Amino acid sequence: MHHALQEAQSSNGILQRLTGDLCAAAASATLVSPAVTIIDRAIVEQTSLNQSLLRGLRTHALEALRNPARFVYSAPFRIIWTLYAATYTVANGTDTIGNSMMIPATGMITFASTTLVNVPTAVWKDVRFAQIYGTLTHACEGIQKKPLVPNRSFMRGATAIFLLRDCVTIFGCFTLAPRLADAIPESNFLAAHPNVKPVITQLTVPMLTQVVVTPLHLLGLDLYMRQYTMPLADRLTQSQRYLASTTMVRCIRILPAFGFGGVANLEFRSLFHKTFDVS
Structure with missing residues (x-):
């Protein structure tokens, strides 16, 4: 009888923690989605329509401020929110269950499960943004997009590189x-401020990963956009032309998603765990 009561209390505690994890994920996704939506739209439009990145960022930020309701209820915002809400939820929930069951490899299990959710969802996000913003025509500027005829070999290569990119991130x-x-x-x-160390690493490590993944990102984009055979040296030379500027932009982009978002997720998670009387 006593053992059954302990199991019931333990199960209730895990359920409370998971509820807090879900609330933290939703709050964190809501916090970071506006900035990520604006940045991702500007990047797609720069790539597909050769528009100024700074101009796109300024224009879309002003539009969001003028019409916040329209912005929040738009498809791009919902797509970004779904991506990060799902990512944070899986990361939080896996960590909670693993620690509650005292599984030694909780860290690696969290990484694997988060990757399995984040990577395909991120690919879905990229495809939807390309469909929404990458096929626009601007007649007044003389811009006309031509449909890309996919080559399976190059598509598989680009997908594999994007997979490696996202796994590292x-x-x-x-x-x-x-x-x-x-x-x-x-x-x-x-010692007096125990939360400082995770805040420092959560802000710096995601940015530093972009130094590693940006060359992969550029190579994957090059394989996707130029689907024809050419010497590897030429492809690398062409794809890495804008390495410095792209790395800077991706470092800025990763901050709200996994820097500030990661810190917010940690803080919200701790807050909601305490709210549900979970130590």
Whole structure:
């Protein structure tokens, strides 16, 4: 009887933690989605329509401020919100269940499950944004998009590179950042402020991963946009022309998604766990 009561209490505690995880994921996704939506739209339009990135960022940010309701209820915002809500939910829930069951490989399981959810959802997001913004015609500017005839070999190569890109990003955000936080030496200041270490790594590690993944991102885009055989050296030379500027933009883009978003998720998660009387 006593054992059954303990199991019931334990199950109720896990359910409360998972409820807090879901609330934290929804709140974090809502917080980061506006910035990510604006940035991703500007990047797609720059790539497909050769428009100024800064002009796109300014224009879409002003539109969001003038018509916030229309912006929030738009399809692009819903797509971005779904992507990050799903990612944070799986990361939080897997960590909660793994720690509750005292599974030694919880970190790697969290990384694997988050990757399985984030990567296909991110690909779906990229396709939808390309469909919405990448096929626009601007007659007044003389821009006319031509349909791309896909080549399966190049498509598979680009998809594999994007998969590797996203795996590195997810590993850095959800696995490497917490481990590096634990590795930071203690000091009087850090001892007095225990949340500083995870905040530092959650803001810096996602940005540093972009130094690694941006060349992969550019190569994948080149394979997708130029689906014909050419020497590898020429392809690498062409694809990496804008490496420095693209790396900077991707570092800025990753901050709201997995930097500030990751910190917000940690804080919201702790808050909701306490709200549901979970230690």
